[in-house]
Amino acid sequence: MEIVPLGPGFAAELRGVSIQDVAAGESAYAAVRAAFEEHSVIVLRGQDVTDDAQLAFSGRFGPLEATKVGSAGYGSNLVILKTLDEDGKVVQGDHRIALENKANQLWHTDSPFKKVPALASVLSSRIIPGRGGETEYVSTRLAFERLDPALQSRLENAFAWHEYAYSRGKIAPDLASPAERAALPPQCWRLVWKNPVNGRKALYIASHAYAIEGMDQKAAQELLAQLIEAATAPGGSYTHSWREGDVLMWDNRATMHRGRPWPASEPRYMVRTTISATEADGLEAMRPLNAIDSGR
Numbered sequence: 001m002e003i004v005p006l007g008p009g010f011a012a013e014l015r016g017v018s019i020q021d022v023a024a025g026e027s028a029y030a031a032v033r034a035a036f037e038e039h040s041v042i043v044l045r046g047q048d049v050t051d052d053a054q055l056a057f058s059g060r061f062g063p064l065e066a067t068k069v070g071s072a073g074y075g076s077n078l079v080i081l082k083t084l085d086e087d088g089k090v091v092q093g094d095h096r097i098a099l100e101n102k103a104n105q106l107w108h109t110d111s112p113f114k115k116v117p118a119l120a121s122v123l124s125s126r127i128i129p130g131r132g133g134e135t136e137y138v139s140t141r142l143a144f145e146r147l148d149p150a151l152q153s154r155l156e157n158a159f160a161w162h163e164y165a166y167s168r169g170k171i172a173p174d175l176a177s178p179a180e181r182a183a184l185p186p187q188c189w190r191l192v193w194k195n196p197v198n199g200r201k202a203l204y205i206a207s208h209a210y211a212i213e214g215m216d217q218k219a220a221q222e223l224l225a226q227l228i229e230a231a232t233a234p235g236g237s238y239t240h241s242w243r244e245g246d247v248l249m250w251d252n253r254a255t256m257h258r259g260r261p262w263p264a265s266e267p268r269y270m271v272r273t274t275i276s277a278t279e280a281d282g283l284e285a286m287r288p289l290n291a292i293d294s295g296r
């Protein structure tokens with residue numbers, strides 16, 4: 001396996017390894033796992049991707065997340081990101097699916113709003129628009145390392161609240177349905193996630209974060225906005241232009257990502273699998289020390 005850094009300072013293409021190799025073999029898994037821990041975003045090109053192959057690859061890294069209510073793929077381990085309605089027509093501007101795609105264009109990490117947050121996501125492209133539709137990544141590990149030490153230690157001891165309905169509310173007030181709100185109550189996580197393999201720390205922030213425990217709500221939202229702004233400052237991102245056969249995997253503990261727009265008339269179809277974090281991934285230290293109230 002060859003590792004080709006994509007930059008800036010994170011993200012790498014892995015050559016000479018396939019998703020089938022990882023599914024079948026211990027040494028391929030170990031090599032890809034090590035690259036994932038180190039580079040945070042890994043890209044495999046020219047893959048022979050099917051749902052089953054993606055599931056088998058992803059399942060090597062940990063338990064697969066069950067897809068939440070309200071997402072295409074509910075009840076399975078696949079999240080289907082598409083622009084087609086039930087009749088196979090491309091959805092228009094104010095259709096729920098179009099608005100959900102827009103919410104995906106906010107900087108976020110996947111699943112901090114779940115009871116068990118996500119270690120990693122694996123995304124493959126099935127229908128790619130003629131232009132646009134890239135996925136853009138930043139390293140919240142590098143972002144943390146750029147902060148001054150006083151702020152670093154303050155954040156290491158702080159806990160933020162995340163809620164799915166909050167990020168969806170930025171696009172449209174009722175975008176999160178009653179069923180989604182009921183299934184996804186607010187979750188509280190430490191603001192810094194330490195990788196147990198290499199000891200490196202990363203900001204754990206996202207469009208879903210709406211409050212910081214023990215802090216005035218307005219001041220907390222300002223701080224969260226500043227942290228996101230600093231983490232996503234120009235020049236620090238890797239933008240992936242999708243080609244057929246691409247499989248990307250990213251570390252939700254150490255990155256944020258966002259979808260980029262594409263012409264509304266064009267279809268786009270992506271399939272995601274998501275791997276839940278376990279104690280081996282540093283989850284235990286992320287939990288609040290005491291049971292605390294969501295403040296909502």
Ligand code: OGA
Pocket residue numbers: 081104110121123133134135136257258259260270272
């Ligand atoms: C995701 C996601 C963005 C995109 O799959 O979690 O945010 O570009 N995707 O589709």
Ligand code: MN
Pocket residue numbers: 104108109110257
């Ligand atoms: Mn996402």
